[in-house]
Amino acid sequence: MKTAFVKEPSKISIDETEKPVLGNGDILVQMQACGICGSDLEKVFGQYGQPSMRLGHEPAGIVIDVGSGVTEFKKGDRVFTHHHVPCYDCHFCKHGNETMCKKYYETNLSPCGLSEEYVVPAWNVSHGGVLKISDSLSFQEAAMIEPLACCVRAWTKFSYRENDSVAIFGVGPTGMMHVMLAHAKKFSKIFCLDVNEFRLNFAKKFNITDSINSKDDSRKQKILEQTAGEGVDVAIIATSSLKALDDAIDIVRKGGAIMMFGVPSKGASLKLDMSKIYSKEITLVTSYAASDQDTKSALDLIESSQIDVKQLITHTYNIDDSQKAFDHARTGDNAMKIIITK
Missing domain, CATH: 3.40.50.720 (NAD(P)-binding Rossmann-like Domain)
Known part of the structure; x- marks a missing residue:
């Protein structure tokens, strides 16, 4: 399968990677759409101030396999997947600072969201990090859930x-x-x-x-x-x-x-x-990032048509053209939201 990596400053490499192996409680998702955001651009073209250099944290797709013990999701489910999920039990979480939680940073999609297929870890699956989306919601719209969730969180501050x-x-x-x-x-x-x-x-x-x-x-x-x-x-x-x-x-x-x-x-x-x-x-x-509670609020806003994210999507690129997509997003030439598809 194809996966995007940052190999050197300003350069994205699309590499063939081995199909992930599922553990107990994990699910495997086939990426259908993944947005490019400012933090992705900073990872590729700047000097990102956060520890993870994984690309693609706005993915949506179809469940194609589930690990043992998974009962809430099945093959064929259309889902949005959040890359980080906090513990909701530590000092930070109890103070409403979920995105500062140590567990939040440990829960990542593997190899990343900007991959033809990726594993959602059991913790995310069992702690609200995966949301089923309706058939009426396009995958491109679902890829907008995470950035909207970040905005939703900011307004609580x-x-x-x-x-x-x-x-x-x-x-x-x-x-x-x-x-x-x-x-x-x-x-x-x-x-x-x-x-x-x-x-x-x-x-x-x-x-x-x-x-x-x-x-x-x-x-x-x-x-x-x-x-x-x-x-x-x-x-x-x-x-x-x-x-x-x-x-x-x-x-x-x-x-x-x-x-x-x-x-x-x-x-x-x-x-x-x-x-x-x-x-x-x-x-x-x-305001940094979003919790899974914020993603639930964002999904509600989109599915209830209170926020029409379709208006913001101006360009799509295939994963093979990720470099072109990122270069375009960096310049912003005649563009708003740029989405990468499988």
């Missing part, structure tokens, strides 16, 4: 109310999911900022307040003028560019919140005027 305003820095696929969530939560004003004109124009289709180029010298003034000079209630940074954080501090209102959502490179740093954060009483929070 800060306070907000109906009719609040938000500025979203970086309107790639997850940035647009934040736009959709803001609409679902009945925000009154949504500002989108990016340097990619295709994505700025794409965002305009979603009934937003304004779409602003991040290089526009008047970007901050435009937002302040449309928020009675106060600034937005929430700023979500869905980009790896830390310059966005500097902008967010200036355009978020006093007492507002900034969500650091995008994946920064390892060692990335920025000089900040902390007196602004202090004097404005800005809440600065981060």
Whole structure:
């Protein structure tokens, strides 16, 4: 079977690997669709700050074999599979920090999600890491469950109310999911900022307040003028560019919140005027990954049509063309979500 690996910086190798052997409680899934996300790009082209270098954590597919003792799943089931599942019993989990759990990092798909076939370990199978999907849901839509789950989790980290305003820095696929969530939560004003004109124009289709180029010298003034000079209630940074954080501090209102959502490179740093954060009483929070509880919420949002992820899928590539897919995703040329299929 074919599996994608990062062999050297910026290079993806598609290698023939042996078919995995199932252990007790494991299931074998034939990948049908797997999305490319920002952390994948960082693993290939950047210096990823987290330990795993496995590619593909947004896979969906068909169960083609089950290990002994598996009763909840059978051959032919259409499933989404989450790559990490926490223990729900440690100090981190009991404090709602499931993605910091040691077990969370130990539970991986093998060899990875970006493979024609992969094993879901027994722990994931028995602890909610595998979700059956309806026949009406395409595998490409199911591949969007994990990134939406990450967004869902981020929204639990800060306070907000109906009719609040938000500025979203970086309107790639997850940035647009934040736009959709803001609409679902009945925000009154949504500002989108990016340097990619295709994505700025794409965002305009979603009934937003304004779409602003991040290089526009008047970007901050435009937002302040449309928020009675106060600034937005929430700023979500869905980009790896830390310059966005500097902008967010200036355009978020006093007492507002900034969500650091995008994946920064390892060692990335920025000089900040902390007196602004202090004097404005800005809440600065981060959100890393998602738990299986978040994936369940994301699946509900998609299957109930509250969030229409189909609108975000612009390109698909075969697994053999993974390098082209990643190169395309890196440039973002006329693209939103890029999906790899078997």
